Amino acid sequence: xxxxxxxxxxxxxxxxxxxxxxxxxxxxxxxxxxxxxxxxxxxxxxxxxxxxxxxxxxxxxxxxxxxxxxxxxxxxxxxxxxxxxxxxxxxxxxxxxxxxxxxxxxxxxxxxxxxxxxxxxxxxxxxxxxxxxxxxxxxxxxxxxxxxxxxxxxxxxxxxxxxxxxxxxxxxxxxxxxxxxxxxxxxxxxxxxxxxxxxxxxxxxxxxxxxxxxxxxxxxxxxxxxxxxxxxxxxxxxxxxxxxxxxxxxxxxxxxxxxxxxxxxxxxxxxxxxxxxxxxxxxxxxxxxxxxxxxxxxxxxxxxxxxxxxxxxxxxxxxxxxxxxxxxxxxxxxxxxxxxxxxxxxxxxxxxxxxxxxxxxxxxxxxxxxxxxxxxxxxxxxxxxxxxxxxxxx
Amino acid sequence: xxxxxxxxxxxxxxxxxxxxxxxxxxxxxxxxxxxxxxxxxxxxxxxxxxxxxxxxxxxxxxxxxxxxxxxxxxxxxxxxxxxxxxxxxxxxxxxxxxxxxxxxxxxxxxxxxxxxxxxxxxxxxxxxxxxxxxxxxxxxxxxxxxxxxxxxxxxxxxxxxxxxxxxxxxxxxxxxxxxxxxxxxxxxxxxxxxxxxxxxxxxxxxxxxxxxxxxxxxxxxxxxxxxxxxxxxxxxxxxxxxxxxxxxxxxxxxxxxxxxxxxxxxxxxxxxxxxxxxxxxxxxxxxxxxxxxxxxxxxxxxxxxxxxxxxxxxxxxxxxxxxxxxxxxxxxxxxxxxxxxxxxxxxxxxxxxxxxxxxxxxxxxxxxxxxxxxxxxxxxxxxx
Numbered sequence: 075x076x077x078x079x080x081x082x083x084x085x086x087x088x089x090x091x092x093x094x095x096x097x098x099x100x101x102x103x104x105x106x107x108x109x110x111x112x113x114x115x116x117x118x119x120x121x122x123x124x125x126x127x128x129x130x131x132x133x134x135x136x137x138x139x140x141x142x143x144x145x146x147x148x149x150x151x152x153x154x155x156x157x158x159x160x161x162x163x164x165x166x167x168x169x170x171x172x173x174x175x176x177x178x179x180x181x182x183x184x185x186x187x188x189x190x191x192x193x194x195x196x197x198x199x200x201x202x203x204x205x206x207x208x209x210x211x212x213x214x215x216x217x218x219x220x221x222x223x224x225x226x227x228x229x230x231x232x233x234x235x236x237x238x239x240x241x242x243x244x245x246x247x248x249x250x251x252x253x254x255x256x257x258x259x260x261x262x263x264x265x266x267x268x269x270x271x272x273x274x275x276x277x278x279x280x281x282x283x284x285x286x287x288x289x290x291x292x293x294x295x296x297x298x299x300x301x302x303x304x305x306x307x308x309x310x311x312x313x314x315x316x317x318x319x320x321x322x323x324x325x326x327x328x329x330x331x332x333x334x335x336x337x338x339x340x341x342x343x344x345x346x347x348x349x350x351x352x353x354x355x356x357x358x359x360x361x362x363x364x365x366x367x368x369x370x371x372x373x374x375x376x377x378x379x380x381x382x383x384x385x386x387x388x389x390x391x392x393x394x395x396x397x398x399x400x401x402x403x404x405x406x407x408x409x410x411x412x413x414x415x416x417x418x419x420x421x422x423x424x425x426x427x428x429x430x431x432x433x434x435x436x437x438x439x440x441x442x443x444x445x446x447x448x449x450x451x452x453x454x455x456x457x458x459x460x461x462x463x464x465x466x467x468x
Numbered sequence: 469x470x471x472x473x474x475x476x477x478x479x480x481x482x483x484x485x486x487x488x489x490x491x492x493x494x495x496x497x498x499x500x501x502x503x504x505x506x507x508x509x510x511x512x513x514x515x516x517x518x519x520x521x522x523x524x525x526x527x528x529x530x531x532x533x534x535x536x537x538x539x540x541x542x543x544x545x546x547x548x549x550x551x552x553x554x555x556x557x558x559x560x561x562x563x564x565x566x567x568x569x570x571x572x573x574x575x576x577x578x579x580x581x582x583x584x585x586x587x588x589x590x591x592x593x594x595x596x597x598x599x600x601x602x603x604x605x606x607x608x609x610x611x612x613x614x615x616x617x618x619x620x621x622x623x624x625x626x627x628x629x630x631x632x633x634x635x636x637x638x639x640x641x642x643x644x645x646x647x648x649x650x651x652x653x654x655x656x657x658x659x660x661x662x663x664x665x666x667x668x669x670x671x672x673x674x675x676x677x678x679x680x681x682x683x684x685x686x687x688x689x690x691x692x693x694x695x696x697x698x699x700x701x702x703x704x705x706x707x708x709x710x711x712x713x714x715x716x717x718x719x720x721x722x723x724x725x726x727x728x729x730x731x732x733x734x735x736x737x738x739x740x741x742x743x744x745x746x747x748x749x750x751x752x753x754x755x756x757x758x759x760x761x762x763x764x765x766x767x768x769x770x771x772x773x774x775x776x777x778x779x780x781x782x783x784x785x786x787x788x789x790x791x792x793x794x795x796x797x798x799x800x801x802x803x804x805x806x807x808x809x810x811x812x813x814x815x816x817x818x819x820x821x822x823x824x825x826x827x828x829x830x831x832x833x834x835x836x837x838x839x840x841x842x843x844x845x846x847x848x849x850x851x852x
Binding site: 288290291292293325329 | 775776777778779780781782783848849
């Protein structure tokens with residue numbers, strides 16, 4: 075019965091004179107996301123409201139699921155739009171609406187009318203009263219509750235008349251792109267996709283970089299990361315994924331440096347390379363899925379050692395999250411199943427039995443001097459040969 | 469250059485096979501159960517395929533049943549026999565080196581109250597015959613032993629095996645999973661005392677999704693599926709006519725000039741092994757010629773994880789398996805390699821090279837050449 079959605083947004087409303095920028099971005103993002111669906115959708119902004127009208131056959135569930143992934147949307151209201159054919163006709167439409175949407179009438183309700191068109195002959199209070207009376211008469215089980223009704227029936231008199239009572243919660247956040255962009259260090263694990271999701275929710279466009287180490291990691295491991303990126307892109311929109319061949323750098327570090335420092339030094343080079351791409355693509359920061367103390371390379375000292383090579387801000391949205399909390403989000407955004415596929419990634423294969431948990435930055439730096447001979451060339455080569463993959467939402 | 473040495477995982481489909489399958493799908497697409505001419509046309513393809521299989525195995529056409537592949541054939545044989553012979557006994561014998569489709573069918577039967585004995589094998593992967601003799605009792609309803617092992621290629625002395633079983637319990641049903649053997653070895657179930665024999669099309673340049681089970685007509689087994697009673701009610705469901713037709717064609721081609729092809733393969737295997745053994749720290753497990761099929765070579769590479777070596781070879785377009793392909797999704801060492809006593813430090817360092825009649829000598833030369841270059845490089849980074 076619904077051919078139209080009213081899109082509610084929360085935080086955008088308070089952005090003062092920039093408000094139109096956020097609204098336009100949201101309209102654009104909704105259009106982009108709905109583009110992937112079958113059906114003809116019209117997304118537009120009118121008198122401070124965003125609407126999605128459907129002008130063809132469409133799949134209601136799929137459309138709602140899609141809108142629930144657009145950051146910046148606080149609520150999605152399926153709206154019945156009717157023409158103004160007099161109050162009697164409106165009453166009939168409202169009763170029919172209630173009957174269809176609520177097969178079980180054992181509920182409380184309240185009518186909330188609003189006249190955007192002030193020349194409508196009946197005022198809001200009067201509409202509330204008249205419609206309320208008609209509803210009580212038509213459905214004997216239903217009761218009025220003006221404080222906490224089960225059904226808050228909105229009737230908005232505009233050019234057309236909007237009738238709606240359902241608010242499906244959206245993801246919240248801000249429209250992607252309004253905050254700038256950042257480079258996500260994406261591994262095949264559970265954390266980094268969640269980190270990308272969370273930062274993107276604040277309006278950040280995401281690009282990503284993945285380090286693989288053939289033959290120590292397989293094509294399947296890389297495919298897994300591509301699949302993960304597509305799952306993240308279902309929220310963030312298209313992602314530019316750089317796949318960096320890290321094998322030679324890894325082997326060189328393995329050859330020259332103490333093995334318990336391997337992971338830290340490796341991560342320092344990953345950050346350096348990620349930052350290179352971030353600058354190249356105009357990103358304003360890096361994103362990682364690190365969480366304090368989760369593994370040896372994520373103790374506070376290790377994080378400090380890794381962070382030291384970066385000149386850009388590194389956003390770590392999971393820093394204070396327990397693993398289970400991260401898993402919960404991963405499950406909710408549907409990246410978990412892909413993350414737990416068993417293909418090895420380069421972080422698991424070169425780990426020492428007892429990696430340092432409290433690296434001393436001076437010692438790490440001293441170890442890195444052993445790499446001086448070849449490392450610049452290897453890093454340049456890794457950057458030069460990185461593969462570019464355009465990830466479309468999946 | 470490309471070297472596809474994973475023919476025991478699957479093979480490239482022969483062009484003749486694709487051709488006949490296309491013809492079935494586009495022209496003779498009838499349902500073999502239909503009464504009209506289109507149905508008859510389709511039925512003829514099945515009859516032809518049955519004739520080819522029966523001819524090669526020297527059995528009767530009505531003893532050939534088509535399935536969806538090796539896994540279904542093995543399940544039908546093992547579970548079907550157990551269910552049909554519940555009253556005669558509840559003991560089943562198999563080996564430690566069977567394919568998961570036999571082992572896990574046995575696990576299922578254990579849950580259903582059957583008792584299963586898993587026989588050990590010697591270092592060549594051959595069943596210990598004295599242990600077999602000990603294991604067979606009046607209560608034994610089924611012995612299931614694979615003809616050629618999928619990971620190491622070991623061959624079983626079936627005539628001796630059947631003789632021992634029959635002497636102790638003539639009623640025991642003998643099944644052999646011949647998925648890796650059919651089309652490569654001459655198998656005569658009657659003579660070798662095999663009552664049930666499984667085979668699969670895609671291991672011999674046929675299509676995936678087609679399998680076969682030979683069922684000796686004196687044996688009673690229960691079906692796995694119930695439906696329209698096709699194939700004497702043993703395997704309900706419309707026959708996969710294109711798959712069966714392709715399977716038949718593939719078998720015909722496989723057995724054409726078999727002795728000559730086998731000789732060539734054996735020579736290739738011999739050469740390959742002698743080259744492998746010249747490389748440092750390589751142990752070949754499938755060496756003894758009397759005990760192993762000519763198309764599978766299993767070798768351990770000390771100090772290099774098999775997965776890493778596999779991917780390094782892949783970069784050079786050489787395709788091999790670590791353990792058996794069906795097994796490589798989970799991270800457990802191969803039970804077969806453990807059963808033949810492969811030392812612990814080589815369990816995760818073993819590759820399987822599997823050949824086909826289509827394999828060219830150059831592919832093996834190229835593989836040796838590539839291994840010679842790769843191994844020292846990969847060993848530089850042994851886990852210290």
